[in-house]
Amino acid sequence: MTDRPHAHASPAGVPADPGRTRIFSVRRRLALTLSGFGCLALVSLVVAPLIGPTPIALGRVFDSAIPFADNVDAQIFFIARLPRALAGMLVGASLAVAGVVFQALLRNPLATPFTLGVSAGASLGAMLVITFGLPMAVAGIPAVPVASLIGSLAAAGVVYAMATLRRHGLSTTVLLLAGVTLNSFFSAIIMFVQYSADFAKTFQTVRWLMGNLDVSSFQPIVAALPLMGTAFVMFATLPRALNLLTLGSDNAAARGVDVLRTQRVAFLSASLATGAAVSLSGPIGFIGIVIPHLVRLLVGADHRIVMPASACLGAAFLVACDVVARTAMAPVELPVGVITALTGGPFFLWLLMRRP
Amino acid sequence: MLQATDVSFAYGRQPVLHAVSFDLAGGGVLGILGPNGSGKTTLLRLLGGLLQPQSGRIALDDQDLREIPHATLAQRMAMVPQETQLAFDYSVLEIALMGRYPHLRAFEVEGPEDVALARAALAETGTAELEDRSFMTLSGGEKQRVVIASALSQFGRRAVDAADTEDGPAELLLLDEPTASLDLGYQLDVTATLRRLNTERSMSMVISTHDLNFAAALCDRVVLLRQGRVLAAGPIGEVLRPDTVRALYDVDAAVERHETAGHLTVVPLSRRGDAAPGRRTGQ
Numbered sequence: 001m002t003d004r005p006h007a008h009a010s011p012a013g014v015p016a017d018p019g020r021t022r023i024f025s026v027r028r029r030l031a032l033t034l035s036g037f038g039c040l041a042l043v044s045l046v047v048a049p050l051i052g053p054t055p056i057a058l059g060r061v062f063d064s065a066i067p068f069a070d071n072v073d074a075q076i077f078f079i080a081r082l083p084r085a086l087a088g089m090l091v092g093a094s095l096a097v098a099g100v101v102f103q104a105l106l107r108n109p110l111a112t113p114f115t116l117g118v119s120a121g122a123s124l125g126a127m128l129v130i131t132f133g134l135p136m137a138v139a140g141i142p143a144v145p146v147a148s149l150i151g152s153l154a155a156a157g158v159v160y161a162m163a164t165l166r167r168h169g170l171s172t173t174v175l176l177l178a179g180v181t182l183n184s185f186f187s188a189i190i191m192f193v194q195y196s197a198d199f200a201k202t203f204q205t206v207r208w209l210m211g212n213l214d215v216s217s218f219q220p221i222v223a224a225l226p227l228m229g230t231a232f233v234m235f236a237t238l239p240r241a242l243n244l245l246t247l248g249s250d251n252a253a254a255r256g257v258d259v260l261r262t263q264r265v266a267f268l269s270a271s272l273a274t275g276a277a278v279s280l281s282g283p284i285g286f287i288g289i290v291i292p293h294l295v296r297l298l299v300g301a302d303h304r305i306v307m308p309a310s311a312c313l314g315a316a317f318l319v320a321c322d323v324v325a326r327t328a329m330a331p332v333e334l335p336v337g338v339i340t341a342l343t344g345g346p347f348f349l350w351l352l353m354r355r356p
Numbered sequence: 357m358l359q360a361t362d363v364s365f366a367y368g369r370q371p372v373l374h375a376v377s378f379d380l381a382g383g384g385v386l387g388i389l390g391p392n393g394s395g396k397t398t399l400l401r402l403l404g405g406l407l408q409p410q411s412g413r414i415a416l417d418d419q420d421l422r423e424i425p426h427a428t429l430a431q432r433m434a435m436v437p438q439e440t441q442l443a444f445d446y447s448v449l450e451i452a453l454m455g456r457y458p459h460l461r462a463f464e465v466e467g468p469e470d471v472a473l474a475r476a477a478l479a480e481t482g483t484a485e486l487e488d489r490s491f492m493t494l495s496g497g498e499k500q501r502v503v504i505a506s507a508l509s510q511f512g513r514r515a516v517d518a519a520d521t522e523d524g525p526a527e528l529l530l531l532d533e534p535t536a537s538l539d540l541g542y543q544l545d546v547t548a549t550l551r552r553l554n555t556e557r558s559m560s561m562v563i564s565t566h567d568l569n570f571a572a573a574l575c576d577r578v579v580l581l582r583q584g585r586v587l588a589a590g591p592i593g594e595v596l597r598p599d600t601v602r603a604l605y606d607v608d609a610a611v612e613r614h615e616t617a618g619h620l621t622v623v624p625l626s627r628r629g630d631a632a633p634g635r636r637t638g639q
Binding site: 237 | 401404405406426427429430431433434435437440441442443444445446447449450451453454455457458460462463465466468471503506507510530
């Protein structure tokens with residue numbers, strides 16, 4: 001065998017040659033997308049509280065000449081309506097990014113935050129509290145959100161344990177199948193208990209399962225914030241590794257990605273975000289699947305851009321849908337989950353069809 | 357440069373490789389040949405550090421693979437799996453840039469230099485003009501070359517990093533059946549690309565394949581693998597003979613040097629013995 005000299009033809013230190021081709025800069029794309037989608041989210045947060053049965057004026061809300069105690073517009077804005085918009089924002093952002101992460105983790109475009117049983121676990125927890133008349137609040141902490149959070153984390157724990165039990169690493173196939181099975185299993189328990197429960201409680205459960213953003217104070221938001229915050233800090237470490245995982249775990253590992261650690265962090269953070277979101281608003285469907293795909297159609301598949309853009313768009317979309325839910329048939333309030341699917345579905349199909 | 361010593365591996369209780377040993381010198385191209393199911397892919401994943409051998413040792417430049425951190429290993433050794441299926445679509449340039457992963461710190465974004473290195477890697481595989489295309493719309497041969505480019509950009513060193521080491525780190529490319537699903541034209545494209553990388557950059561390669569002619573065109577040494585055991589190993593001119601082909605595939609073949617091609621060629625003549633029809637229907 002010939003032992004050739006180790007000639008380095010590799011272009012170490014090739015100067016950038018922007019004249020030859022267009023400049024490829026992730027940072028620039030990120031700045032552009034974020035300013036766009038971020039503005040959308042901010043606008044929705046400010047505009048949504050202005051809309052409602054009592055008309056208020058933005059000028060009066062932020063009029064510093066009027067003391068807050070006398071400023072009815074500001075009181076309606078900040079106390080009655082802002083918490084709801086804020087909750088919509090957090091839930092929308094959490095579900096959208098969790099959807100992105102689950103889709104990348106499972107390498108499956110059909111995955112949603114609810115695919116792996118997290119929402120079924122949450123629903124089971126909430127339903128048990130509602131049906132068996134457990135105290136609706138323990139030491140000032142409302143029991144339904146807590147029960148749903150416990151249910152979602154328990155479901156995530158079971159699915160994760162099953163996916164790691166029989167193999168050295170983490171089997172995404174087992175993760176997917178165990179999650180789907182657990183979903184059906186929990187749904188069956190929910191139906192069984194509902195079948196035997198009385199009508200009023202069943203109705204209450206069904207309303208919870210439809211999801212709504214009926215948040216009238218900052219307290220539940222403050223309670224959910226640490227969980228969502230933790231999830232988002234974990235999300236921030238993921239984008240580049242998730243890009244590589246899209247190429248398959250062998251390709252990712254061969255390029256230096258710690259695949260198992262990435263999968264763990266992805267599963268844990270997305271489950272946490274989903275659990276926190278569902279405990280705040282109930283399971284609101286469709287955001288976790290439509291927003292990630294919408295964003296990918298608009299900005300490509302790079303997770304460094306897709307994840308923050310999905311957070312902003314998910315937030316703006318849910319807040320907007322909630323405005324529709326509140327006002328479309330006022331004074332009757334529609335479940336916001338109905339609006340997300342009714343408005344988002346056709347729009348997404350249209351977008352899908354007009355692509356070449 | 358790469359050394360496997362008595363490497364054994366089993367998936368659960370199913371043994372796949374038994375005491376496989378071989379040696380790859382720097383700048384060499386080693387072919388791992390064998391029928392389907394002989395353990396080629398498993399061996400390649402072991403060499404790439406994606407699996408750990410149950411016994412035996414794999415060393416890169418005398419250093420045990422297990423002791424080399426993920427990112428360091430990925431700067432010296434790159435791997436091209438048999439097939440790359442994307443869950444979501446990326447542009448060709450984005451795929452090439454993913455090879456820069458082991459060179460970037462946490463939260464670091466590829467700079468102009470990384471982009472230039474990725475573009476250089478695309479140029480080396482003849483895919484530079486495809487950089488804006490979406491990966492999913494490429495043909496099989498184009499995809500394979502883009503994935504090779506992505507692997508190559510793992511080796512590219514930025515000026516800052518290049519200053520650290522006088523001589524570049526070892527460059528080792530592992531390829532799993534790189535031509536298995538390609539038509540003749542694309543097979544030649546990939547072969548030419550790999551040969552050029554070997555001669556011009558003296559890049560070392562380990563290539564698993566069941567295509568003896570492809571191996572003959574590219575490899576200087578081969579390891580014949582059958583049911584997880586090394587049947588024969590050595591320079592291709594010595595190892596590739598009618599009797600070894602028969603032992604490997606149960607096929608009678610003519611092995612001759614082709615004057616125009618300039619390397620050995622294998623022409624399969626007939627399935628051997630009574631086992632042949634039974635083996636076929638038994639599959």
